[in-house]
Amino acid sequence: MRTTEETRQSFAIRMRNVEKRIGEFQLKIEDLTLEEGRIHGFIGGNGSGKTTAAKLMMGILSPDAGTIERKDLGPRDITMTSQRPYLLHDTVYANLVYPLRVRGRKPEESQVRALLARFGLEDKAKQYARSLSSGEQQKLSMLRALIFEPRFLIIDETLSNMDPESVEQFEEMILDIQKKNPVTWVIISHRLSHVYRLCDRLHFFSRGSVLASGTGDEILFKSSEPEIRRFMSKEMIRSGSAES
Amino acid sequence: MRTTEETRQSFAIRMRNVEKRIGEFQLKIEDLTLEEGRIHGFIGGNGSGKTTAAKLMMGILSPDAGTIERKDLGPRDITMTSQRPYLLHDTVYANLVYPLRVRGRKPEESQVRALLARFGLEDKAKQYARSLSSGEQQKLSMLRALIFEPRFLIIDETLSNMDPESVEQFEEMILDIQKKNPVTWVIISHRLSHVYRLCDRLHFFSRGSVLASGTGDEILFKSSEPEIRRFMSKEMIRSGSAES
Amino acid sequence: VAAQEGAEEKGRLMMATTTSTADTGLLDYLAPLFLEDTGWELQWDAVGTGEALKMGENGDVDIVLVHAKASEEEFVENGFGVERFPVMYNDFIVVGPKEPIAATDDIEAVFTQITEDQLSFVSRGDDSGTDKKEKKIWAALELDPTSNEQYVESGQGMGATLTMADEMQAYCLTDRGTFLKLKKDADVSLELEIVCEGAKDLLNQYGVIAVNPEKYPEVNNEAANAFIEWICSDEVQELIGEFGVEEYGQALFTPNAGTDN
Amino acid sequence: MNVIEKLVGSLFSDVGVYDAIRVTLCMSVCSTLLSSAIGIALGLALERFSFPGKRIVVRVNRTLMGVPPVVVGLVVYMLIMRRGPLGFLGILFTVRGMILAQTLIITPIICGMTYSYAVKTAPAVRVFARTMGANRRQTSILLVREMKYELYFAMISGFGRSISEVGAVMLVGGNIKGNTRTMTTAIALLKSQGIFHEGLTLGLLLLVMAFVIQCLADFLRREVQEEENY
């Protein structure tokens, strides 16, 4: 009973009837399919289960019930940047090249420096990573996830403390990657305008389940769910690539 | 040689010729005056020194040179929410009432519960604080700072992971406080639209110094500084209380 | 002949002995001579008498040199040792503050006075040879030392017990060798004096026993026999008799191989 | 009481086991509490204040964590012996003297562990305390509360050391039967008498006791479920 959609577009990760209880919180996802090569946005209120769902996808948590299928994705192909980046007790440089080390790849010094320079961290390669400013820590966390070219990435609010310029740089970088060699993304964010601009599909979380999935327009502007409408009313979204 | 402005409006904190070196980073603030009873916004690129300046104001760091005057502000009157909230290894409730304990005040259970309920944390009073979701942690951190009615508050990116509804709630709460019993605020944020809406005055940080101070319009729309203009171009700002 | 043999080293002889032989320095004095004469290297573990015999019973040492005649004989009887050879003796003395007990050779009077006047007394209480001797004296006098509140058991070796007795200004039964050594070398010089010496039946006989090779084929019986033969020889007996004379003004041990107490 | 005394006593040779248990408990609990108070205070102070030569002090502290008990025993002995500077206290061959010696041994351990934990924990806590308007005393209390798991572990370690120590206690206490004899010195005595099996049994009893005390202490601690959301 395959739908046309499913035949045309293969999925990267699919969660079916997944249940997970943590303390009082209950996550219940009937069907959440993330199509390959697309940018997915997870939005929803605080504590609605976005991070929990992401951890389940990463295998950091295991579900109490249900199945999580990962198509052709080994543990080395996926990554996640945390909402509270874990930085090694080491230098910026050591943090950045760690995923390469894990893969037995030798970091090319010049390339790494160029990457750092692109995000204004050129002087900070030898700085103790945890002494970076909050936004710099997030940048480092993003770069560390991108450096080994994973095929599935979850970005959990890792742009929240960055300045507007850096956010735009990363957005460009993401779109750039999608143009050249599309991978699958999950972007968790409360900045609806960014999510709207970036994502191919949005998934709206509410109280532990996915209330709606669809394109940005479908979810943000055409949804009839009162909860989504209320959520939306608080933030203005700029559609397209409008400049202020 | 007092200006009219200074006579009319007394300051809460004034930094004069303050210098602070941390590692390679050099903060240099010639004159930064925060008028009493106003909401001040610190904006600027990542690593420009906003948090460092805030820590100097709080007395967490001490300056290498220069003076920091605090008018009528004892250590019990000021507070700061950190960009990485420190939560006690204890319950949400214990975290929330800690500042009251410090002041020898007995928390009124019902009032505390009402406060938690207002921000959707009613069921979480007994949860281990560090198991809260990122946005919930920030809410707790905000409430903990507000609960003892300080006279000077620094909010260092503590709204960044909150959902739009909660952000709006806190904004309302802040404006509410200002209406009833104005205190002095410093809000550090990269969400320019929020800063624009909330703040009476903005201070733009760049590479360790304050490039410009002024009203939201002066800084965001009328500034001729190329750096500020570039910074601004990345984010759309909704002025007034427009609804989407 | 002996010197020629000393040229080649044959191996080690492991001995378990009591603290007194080690603490007085006798073994330090004898070991190099033994090596020179026979080629065996003497090594020792200085422990409590009970522990020394236990090590012999377990076959972990090749030879024991202790002073607890009854236990030694039992050790041989049970087949752990080959034969007991008396080597030397020193004597037990009672030491303590000069007042109120006047120097005497009547051990019974001293012990009776200690109990009756409730004088401080430190007993080793570790079931060692010295301790057994002390218990025997109390028993012979039909006295219960524990009725004396000033009677304490230290549960430690002779040196430590003497130091304690000095500190507590208490009386103490000790072997002469350890006392002399401590009196001379301890840096907190002992204030204790001899209050009773020369009483008959206060001799402290040392015996040497080779661990039975029939029970433990691994033991170095050859070296053990060499040691017994060596230490019982006239020359070495003479050396033992000279040990300490120069330093302490009197011999610490009296050689008596062949005879017994 | 008398029945238990008889029962326990009868298991062992005449070394005064029942009294030894009492003395061991009294001594190790007292010295652990004492050195916890001193060690934690010193450890926190060491973290708190900067002064020239601090690195040296930290290393000396670490070195003292491995001071041989017998050396401490000698030092204390020479201090409190009749002719020593503290001889007038008359605490040689008493449990109080033993507690003193043990406290000297354990304090560096607890101090060192406290310092090493505090170095990691204190900076963040201090910044937080400042933002909350806590004064010095409150900041210290908060720091202790935030490190309670670690400090408890340090105390347990100190207790372990104190209950197992024999060298200093033997020298300073004198292993006097029924008076300053502890379980460990009793074991040493049994050992010197060649009564190895009883020594082992007594050792086992000691470990069981230490285990039970720890379970009690664990029970008294309120444990919060501490799963964090990363």
Add this chain to the structure above:
Amino acid sequence: MNVIEKLVGSLFSDVGVYDAIRVTLCMSVCSTLLSSAIGIALGLALERFSFPGKRIVVRVNRTLMGVPPVVVGLVVYMLIMRRGPLGFLGILFTVRGMILAQTLIITPIICGMTYSYAVKTAPAVRVFARTMGANRRQTSILLVREMKYELYFAMISGFGRSISEVGAVMLVGGNIKGNTRTMTTAIALLKSQGIFHEGLTLGLLLLVMAFVIQCLADFLRREVQEEENY
């Protein structure tokens, strides 16, 4: 060498100080390294795996942190004596036997400290390692690296214990002059002979040695400035 030997030797009574220093160093370094390897591995494994009765195991571990050395000495003695199950090894009254006993004493200490640190550190590191695609081995290595300050401290503590230990070493090694005599057993011997000052001097020498070794170890560690931005 001979000159130093003479010099050091001449300071002390005829207890064989020079050899004692050699034996002490060899024994404590070997046993520290051995028990670090075992203790850290066990501590990490204990944190890593959940199984029924784990809480008990943790408590038993903590209890064993305070096992009396003399008890361990007795156990090891009875294992390696000629008639014992490991008698064939012939390591009674040898330095190897002493290392075995010491390893048994120190391993629980290092294991317990490692576990208590890992409980705090490992969850976050493990989540991170997963996001980086690290395999099991790499995760363990990472965890050790992230805990290097703490593990170093645990090793220092173990070393301190090992260098100061006397009860087990005395029993298993036999305190044989020039062979299995360590500095601590030499001190105990001097003490029993009433030669307190030399015992103290030797104790001081031991502490100085421990201090120097630690400075060397500190020097070998690369230290990063670790100021965090809260």
